[in-house]
Amino acid sequence: MPDTTASGTTSVLADQHAGVSIELDGITKTYPGQGRSAVEDFSMRVEPGELVMFVGPSGCGKTTTMKMVNRIIEPTSGSIRIDDKDVLSIDPNQLRRHIGYVIQQIGLFPHLTIAENVGAVPRLLGWPKARIADRVEELLTTVQLDPGTFAHRYPKQLSGGQQQRVGVARALAADPPVMLMDEPFGATDPITREKLQAEFLRLQSDIGKTIIFVTHDFDEAIRLGDRIAVLSDRSHIEQFDTPAAILAAPANDYVRSFIGQGSALKRLALIPVTAGPLGPTTSGGPTVDEAATLRDALDLLVLTGAERVGVTGAGGRPLGSLSHADISARLDGAAHRPVG
Numbered sequence: 001m002p003d004t005t006a007s008g009t010t011s012v013l014a015d016q017h018a019g020v021s022i023e024l025d026g027i028t029k030t031y032p033g034q035g036r037s038a039v040e041d042f043s044m045r046v047e048p049g050e051l052v053m054f055v056g057p058s059g060c061g062k063t064t065t066m067k068m069v070n071r072i073i074e075p076t077s078g079s080i081r082i083d084d085k086d087v088l089s090i091d092p093n094q095l096r097r098h099i100g101y102v103i104q105q106i107g108l109f110p111h112l113t114i115a116e117n118v119g120a121v122p123r124l125l126g127w128p129k130a131r132i133a134d135r136v137e138e139l140l141t142t143v144q145l146d147p148g149t150f151a152h153r154y155p156k157q158l159s160g161g162q163q164q165r166v167g168v169a170r171a172l173a174a175d176p177p178v179m180l181m182d183e184p185f186g187a188t189d190p191i192t193r194e195k196l197q198a199e200f201l202r203l204q205s206d207i208g209k210t211i212i213f214v215t216h217d218f219d220e221a222i223r224l225g226d227r228i229a230v231l232s233d234r235s236h237i238e239q240f241d242t243p244a245a246i247l248a249a250p251a252n253d254y255v256r257s258f259i260g261q262g263s264a265l266k267r268l269a270l271i272p273v274t275a276g277p278l279g280p281t282t283s284g285g286p287t288v289d290e291a292a293t294l295r296d297a298l299d300l301l302v303l304t305g306a307e308r309v310g311v312t313g314a315g316g317r318p319l320g321s322l323s324h325a326d327i328s329a330r331l332d333g334a335a336h337r338p339v340g
């Protein structure tokens, strides 16, 4: 049933919770007083439930492009459709209540408790108190913050990583079909960042939102994205494809410069050990679980000096093995299935 805002109007996106498509068509943004557009004729379709990463250098227009989707920035021209509905015809305040938004600066309300922060949008949507309380508890648990410990604290009493988790919980509170994420883990140290990325991937595999995620970090893009848009000046799309396809065949030198060193290792990290045939089973040597990637297998071969690494299934059952040569041969295979 569609929910209703405090003003009594029904939102056109309100009955959608699973991912929906986002279509940007010929979007251009020229800021007032600027002769040159910040984003020029940008078109893209993001499929329902897809996580698309925008990666590009500072100032190329990533954030401007993303913020046009929830109309924090109004496009100068072009059209945007979410679930086939024209975003520009929806009241911007209503629209934003149905699009989760997570930013690097987190933007938690400092004078509200964690529970009040997470419940902010449901409160605006007029949910009954008990439903808000249940949802807050559920979401804090989902992002691995014990509600008993954290619900009544204030943002400044949390670490940066914990605050980021609250930011994600708050964006998910009204179960929006679309999430926009602007460098959400950018301000955290590398270890916390990796942890937040892993948690976020697990979460997304359950919730299946349609997500546009902005990052400077190509490795983050590879790790998280279903597809990556490599952007250059004015949000020009240099390549838009899966991480495996971009790593295997960068469209041009610009994209190659983004991939940086170690593209073979990065590709191996995307390919599950079970993505192709395995060699004979081994006994006594090093083993990896069937959920591991070829990079994990190679790591073990290098660390142990063994000739083959065994692959094991449930209960340690041997499934087969891989040698250095097998791993190299897999890199040459055309279709790499991303780990997911």
Ligand SMILES: Nc1ncnc2c1ncn2[C@@H]1O[C@H](COP(=O)(O)OP(=O)(O)OP(=O)(O)O)[C@@H](O)[C@H]1O
Binding pocket: 031, 032, 034, 038, 056, 057, 058, 059, 060, 061, 062, 063, 064, 065, 216
């Ligand atoms: N409010 C504004 N007024 C005028 N120009 C702006 C405004 N906001 C952004 N710009 C300009 O638009 C261009 C794109 O900026 P944008 O913030 O979208 O880039 P970005 O790729 O997200 O950069 P970063 O990674 O540094 O956040 C830049 O040249 C920037 O200076």
